[in-house]
Amino acid sequence: MxxxxxxxxxxxxxxxxxxxxxxxxxxxxxxxADNGAEAFALACEEKPDIVVTDYQMxxxxxxxxxxxLRQCEQTKDVPVIMLTARNFAISQQQQEELQISxxxxxxxxxxxxxxxxxxxxxxxxxxxxx
Amino acid sequence: xxxxRNLYAIVTGIVAFSxxxxxxxxxxxxxxxxxWQNGRGAxxxxxxxxxxxxxxxxxxxxxxxxxxxxxxARRLRTEQAPHFESEANPVINELTGAINYCLEGDSKLIGQxxxxxxxxxxxxxxxxxxxxxxxxxxxxxxxxxxxxDEFDRLLMANEAAGRLFNFxxxxxxxxxxxxxxxxxxxxxxxLMRQSRQSKVEAKRCQLEFTDExxxxxxxxxxxxxxxQNQAVCGLVAVLHDVTREKEISRMKNDFVSHVSHELxxxxxxxxxxxxxxxxxxxxxxxxxxxxxxxxxxxxxxxNRLIEDILNISRIESGLTKIEKKPVSLTILIEEQLQMIRNxxxxxxxxxxxxxxxxxxxxxxxxxxxxQVIVNLLSNAVKYxxxxxxxxxxxxxxxxxxxAQVTVTDTGVGIPRDEIEHVFDKFYxxxxxxxxxxxxxxxxNLVKQIIEKVHGGRVFVVSEPGVGSTFGFEVPLATRGAVxxx
Numbered sequence: 267m268x269x270x271x272x273x274x275x276x277x278x279x280x281x282x283x284x285x286x287x288x289x290x291x292x293x294x295x296x297x298x299a300d301n302g303a304e305a306f307a308l309a310c311e312e313k314p315d316i317v318v319t320d321y322q323m324x325x326x327x328x329x330x331x332x333x334x335l336r337q338c339e340q341t342k343d344v345p346v347i348m349l350t351a352r353n354f355a356i357s358q359q360q361q362e363e364l365q366i367s368x369x370x371x372x373x374x375x376x377x378x379x380x381x382x383x384x385x386x387x388x389x390x391x392x393x394x395x396x
Numbered sequence: 397x398x399x400x401r402n403l404y405a406i407v408t409g410i411v412a413f414s415x416x417x418x419x420x421x422x423x424x425x426x427x428x429x430x431x432w433q434n435g436r437g438a439x440x441x442x443x444x445x446x447x448x449x450x451x452x453x454x455x456x457x458x459x460x461x462x463x464x465x466x467x468x469a470r471r472l473r474t475e476q477a478p479h480f481e482s483e484a485n486p487v488i489n490e491l492t493g494a495i496n497y498c499l500e501g502d503s504k505l506i507g508q509x510x511x512x513x514x515x516x517x518x519x520x521x522x523x524x525x526x527x528x529x530x531x532x533x534x535x536x537x538x539x540x541x542x543x544x545d546e547f548d549r550l551l552m553a554n555e556a557a558g559r560l561f562n563f564x565x566x567x568x569x570x571x572x573x574x575x576x577x578x579x580x581x582x583x584x585x586x587l588m589r590q591s592r593q594s595k596v597e598a599k600r601c602q603l604e605f606t607d608e609x610x611x612x613x614x615x616x617x618x619x620x621x622x623x624q625n626q627a628v629c630g631l632v633a634v635l636h637d638v639t640r641e642k643e644i645s646r647m648k649n650d651f652v653s654h655v656s657h658e659l660x661x662x663x664x665x666x667x668x669x670x671x672x673x674x675x676x677x678x679x680x681x682x683x684x685x686x687x688x689x690x691x692x693x694x695x696x697x698x699n700r701l702i703e704d705i706l707n708i709s710r711i712e713s714g715l716t717k718i719e720k721k722p723v724s725l726t727i728l729i730e731e732q733l734q735m736i737r738n739x740x741x742x743x744x745x746x747x748x749x750x751x752x753x754x755x756x757x758x759x760x761x762x763x764x765x766x767q768v769i770v771n772l773l774s775n776a777v778k779y780x781x782x783x784x785x786x787x788x789x790x791x792x793x794x795x796x797x798x799a800q801v802t803v804t805d806t807g808v809g810i811p812r813d814e815i816e817h818v819f820d821k822f823y824x825x826x827x828x829x830x831x832x833x834x835x836x837x838x839x840n841l842v843k844q845i846i847e848k849v850h851g852g853r854v855f856v857v858s859e860p861g862v863g864s865t866f867g868f869e870v871p872l873a874t875r876g877a878v879x880x881x
Contacts, residue, residue: 280665375671376668
């Protein structure tokens, strides 16, 4: 099975670091960005299999990033997991409209995040097979 | 009455005199002896005299009765107790007794009516007073109050209502509210219509109107006024401006949201790194050390954040203990520079100070002003690239009796559109956020301490790419207070 590529976007360097270690230890390739604009550019260039992004970031928020990803032909179908320290920041409607696979509240468990990434990628593989 | 009585006496006199004259004429005509012998003649004479006596008696009785009636009328007119003393004559007594009986009944009724009239007058006065009180209350209310009748015509409105709906009450009275109220506020007219139709006691909702000052939110209550048949005979509407309350509520929610975000961010790192350590994801000692260090730093950050929030909250609520005394700004700045110098040296930043020779004592809380100075100095060093300079100056204005402290750096600067927000809670300049860690509360704490506790002012001048000058101004202590702390 080919190594899956994960784009992690967060303005908190410690969060990027810990998520990257967890994913790399479990066989994923990780690319990182510390703001929304950089994350979008990287997503277009690197075409990751999944994006894990923070909700609140400088230059472009997590929501704006997902909107841009959905508008771009190359990234319109990429699954997204959103991390947020603001509960209820994203409505159910927004989540469905922007096809955000999961919303995870901070503080979060890296183990659970890994489990979510695996589930989302598995679901995507099933959908593609169908 | 008197004229009638006299006229009657004269007529009675004439009739009596005529009868007596007729009796005498009868006697003279046939002689008394002959008249007595002739039974019919005697009867006529007796009849004439008896008639004369009877007419005189009746006349006398009538005069007495007339007097009694006159007296009754007089007493009634003068509102005296209507009781009449009877005369010796039993007929008169009977008559006056009957009249008194009737009049006593009437007088009770009149008395009751008079009392009722008085009660009604008092009640009317009280109602008038109550009406004036209610009007005074309604007119002095800051809430807009509108009262309409069963046909939606304006009965009463206070000044606030006039201002809100742009009408003058005196000229608008009795006009239909639908015509008075602008189409942009038709929601209110609709609400009144709905209230009338639904007949419920009170209908409440929030309405938003926009005027020159911007959008305003009103908490609107419309109550139905019912008549004795429970039909709606009017409506009372009260509109309370809740724009400020809504704004405060929004600010409170924003604050809670910011606080929760700021607290959760370091907590997220602590949780994630500790879980990684527990799960044995840190392979070697160096990684483990690194993880411990992150946990420690994030815990410190969390503590600093909580302290800052509590300090701001205490100052805002006026609960903080303030101990003001004369302190020298030069000494305070020197103390804080000792703490910051190592950090500046690590970053290869030169710190320059300019001390005044003149009197620089300010009347201040030493710990709080120290906190202000250290916040400004650490910010300056944090956002200045290696090789830069941080300059601290104290300027004393003896005429204005103020001391000014400025901290100037050669740092990244602040974009013009963001400069007005730098003292806001949790505000961090977007472009500089990645340059250094911060809670977004340090400068707000500076502002609170200087402006709220010391009655001074804070200011900032900045140019992106050149640097920034942050400063504050506080009143000088009086010269009598010479003890330097």
